[in-house]
Amino acid sequence: MGARWEHFVHGADIGVRGIAPTLEGAFEQAAIALTAVITDPARVVPRAAVEVRVRAPDAEYLLVDWLNAIVYEMATRHMLFARFSVHIAGDALAATLHGEPVDRVRHEPAVEVKGATYTELKVARLDSGEWLAQCVVDV
Amino acid sequence: MDLARFTRVSDYTWRVEPFGRMRVPAVIYASEALMRDMDDKVFEQVTNVAMLPGIVKASYAMPDAHWGYGFPIGGVAAFDPDAGGVVSAGGVGFDISCGVRTLTTGLTLPDVQAVKARLADALYRHVPAGVGSTGNLSLGHDEMDAMLRGGAQWAVARGFGTAADLDRIEEHGRMADAAPGEVSDFAKRRQRDEVGTLGSGNHYLEVQWVSEIYAPRIAEAFGLREGDVVVSIHCGSRGLGHQIGTEFLKAMALAAPGFGITLPDRELACAPIRSELGERYLGAMRAAINCALANRQVITHLARQAFAEVLPDARLELVYDVSHNTCKVETHSVDGVTRRLFVHRKGATRAFGPNHPEVPEVFRPWGQPVLIGGSMGTASYVLAGHEDSEDRAFSSACHGAGRAMSRTQATRQWQGRRLVDDLAAQGILVRSPSLRGVAEEAPGAYKDVAAVVDSADRAGLARKVARLSPLVCIKG
Numbered sequence: 001m002g003a004r005w006e007h008f009v010h011g012a013d014i015g016v017r018g019i020a021p022t023l024e025g026a027f028e029q030a031a032i033a034l035t036a037v038i039t040d041p042a043r044v045v046p047r048a049a050v051e052v053r054v055r056a057p058d059a060e061y062l063l064v065d066w067l068n069a070i071v072y073e074m075a076t077r078h079m080l081f082a083r084f085s086v087h088i089a090g091d092a093l094a095a096t097l098h099g100e101p102v103d104r105v106r107h108e109p110a111v112e113v114k115g116a117t118y119t120e121l122k123v124a125r126l127d128s129g130e131w132l133a134q135c136v137v138d139v
Numbered sequence: 140m141d142l143a144r145f146t147r148v149s150d151y152t153w154r155v156e157p158f159g160r161m162r163v164p165a166v167i168y169a170s171e172a173l174m175r176d177m178d179d180k181v182f183e184q185v186t187n188v189a190m191l192p193g194i195v196k197a198s199y200a201m202p203d204a205h206w207g208y209g210f211p212i213g214g215v216a217a218f219d220p221d222a223g224g225v226v227s228a229g230g231v232g233f234d235i236s237c238g239v240r241t242l243t244t245g246l247t248l249p250d251v252q253a254v255k256a257r258l259a260d261a262l263y264r265h266v267p268a269g270v271g272s273t274g275n276l277s278l279g280h281d282e283m284d285a286m287l288r289g290g291a292q293w294a295v296a297r298g299f300g301t302a303a304d305l306d307r308i309e310e311h312g313r314m315a316d317a318a319p320g321e322v323s324d325f326a327k328r329r330q331r332d333e334v335g336t337l338g339s340g341n342h343y344l345e346v347q348w349v350s351e352i353y354a355p356r357i358a359e360a361f362g363l364r365e366g367d368v369v370v371s372i373h374c375g376s377r378g379l380g381h382q383i384g385t386e387f388l389k390a391m392a393l394a395a396p397g398f399g400i401t402l403p404d405r406e407l408a409c410a411p412i413r414s415e416l417g418e419r420y421l422g423a424m425r426a427a428i429n430c431a432l433a434n435r436q437v438i439t440h441l442a443r444q445a446f447a448e449v450l451p452d453a454r455l456e457l458v459y460d461v462s463h464n465t466c467k468v469e470t471h472s473v474d475g476v477t478r479r480l481f482v483h484r485k486g487a488t489r490a491f492g493p494n495h496p497e498v499p500e501v502f503r504p505w506g507q508p509v510l511i512g513g514s515m516g517t518a519s520y521v522l523a524g525h526e527d528s529e530d531r532a533f534s535s536a537c538h539g540a541g542r543a544m545s546r547t548q549a550t551r552q553w554q555g556r557r558l559v560d561d562l563a564a565q566g567i568l569v570r571s572p573s574l575r576g577v578a579e580e581a582p583g584a585y586k587d588v589a590a591v592v593d594s595a596d597r598a599g600l601a602r603k604v605a606r607l608s609p610l611v612c613i614k615g
Binding site: 007009010011012013014038057061064065068071072075076078101102104108109110111112114115116117118119121136138139 | 205389404
């Protein structure tokens with residue numbers, strides 16, 4: 001199977017999960033899952049690019065910081081993002097987010113994400129050899 | 140939840156004696172039915188909190204407890220700085236000082252029924268709600284710091300409301316010892332144009348009517364009579380609080396080993412109250428409390444403008460404003476000894492009983508108003524702090540219904556448009572930018588708030604005073 005994302009159940013909130021052949025791909029898929037909490041990613045046109053850089057002590061903290069960086073860019077730029085290209089080197093992540101300003105009619109955003117959490121946080125290699133990156137986000 | 144793991148102390152009190160690394164017992168207040176339906180994770184989380192350094196007496200959970208981050212939502216815990224006590228960013232949560240305020244309008248049900256749709260439209264126009272909405276204020280650096288220091292007092296000084304409002308807000312509308320300098324530029328930037336916005340999720344502004352009175356004398360003291368129309372606002376510190384929560388959660392999780400603290404769960408990230416990190420968090424968190432108080436004050440002003448357009452005779456006067464995600468320094472009697480404690484309430488409302496000096500004089504004989512938000516389309520409740528509440532859980536009560544179903548399950552079960560139409564047929568008008576958001580917040584996705592409130596009443600946490608039923612709901 002190729003790169004994919006899904007949501008998983010958490011009592012009050014929602015979990016985001018990315019699975020892909022590479023760690024970067026799993027982070028990209030988790031980011032799409034994050035957007036899907038808010039709106040259908042297919043409705044978001046990737047017409048503008050935003051650069052993001054984060055650094056963290058391990059891959060799990062890096063995932064939370066990555067998702068929180070997207071939350072921050074969404075909140076301050078009033079944008080939604082649907083395409084992500086991630087590059088990870090050691091403890092540093094550099095990425096480009098592609099998206100557009102929120103259009104409340106076209107996107108019908110359901111809910112704002114407050115932040116990514118350490119709940120159900122996991123970045124690991126599956127038996128299949130694929131990478132998994134997941135955590136619960138607070139909405 | 141498996142009730143065999145608890146000792147039943149009374150009909151509404153369930154206790155877990157310390158085991159493993161627990162320093163104190165865990166106590167949950169709820170009916171047997173609510174206990175049976177409660178998530179197993181509440182057991183895990185309420186017992187984890189009991190392991191934290193300096194915790195006093197017990198780790199508590201309210202009747203609406205459910206799976207949270209580190210602390211259960213509905214968790215209460217007090218820490219003593221003299222006993223190595225900690226302050227926990229996870230114990231306050233992301234939406235710092237999220238809370239509820241209720242206002243009387245001087246109107247009765249028939250006054251509003253005929254113009255309900257116009258009123259709903261006016262409120263929806265005036266009060267920014269939902270993802271991507273911005274307020275009319277844009278705060279520069281100095282004004283942002285003034286807001287973070289001044290809270291609702293800042294808002295009133297800028298013309299948003301009156302001095303009389305401040306008498307009806309916890310901390311008189313301003314949390315002391317806020318430190319805007321400890322709030323990062325990222326957090327401030329997130330808040331720049333979010334002052335006076337509702338947000339999304341379970342946040343709302345509702346027009347409601349008093350549909351039942353349980354304690355007539357207390358209701359009268361609170362200014363509530365059957366048939367009265369009231370307004371309730373539920374929201375918090377918006378992006379600023381979220382960013383502070385995010386940043387300090389990480390800083391505390393990484394610093395914990397250095398403080399010799401073994402965290403049973405990373406989300407319980409904490410630091411000693413008497414540490415630089417602990418003090419920095421307290422300063423930032425108090426600034427976020429002021430942000431929430433200012434936010435609800437500005438929204439109140441916008442609601443008054445909307446009412447003035449449609450119902451010029453309306454007089455919106457504050458009953459009270461309570462926060463339910465906080466850590467506050469309070470004096471409590473523990474086994475006959477008065478102690479100064481840092482009380483964390485995460486999804487729990489302060490419920491000071493009668494004669495408490497911090498309760499406004501007008502309410503003092505009765506206890507403070509405790510405002511319990513319902514879910515969209517269901518009732519909300521007004522309670523009063525109980526004289527036994529201090530002994531039960533450091534003067535705390537529940538805060539809402541609590542979710543019973545995930546957002547994904549809710550969207551599978553309900554369709555937004557149909558829900559809006561069904562509620563309209565019941566006389567409840569919903570205005571929201573997102574039909575999916577409405578479906579995720581379907582009334583059926585929440586626990587029965589009446590059962591939660593009954594448990595709080597019977598457990599001696601807070602006394603039931605009045606029920607508020609919705610007429611108009613502005614959802615983010």
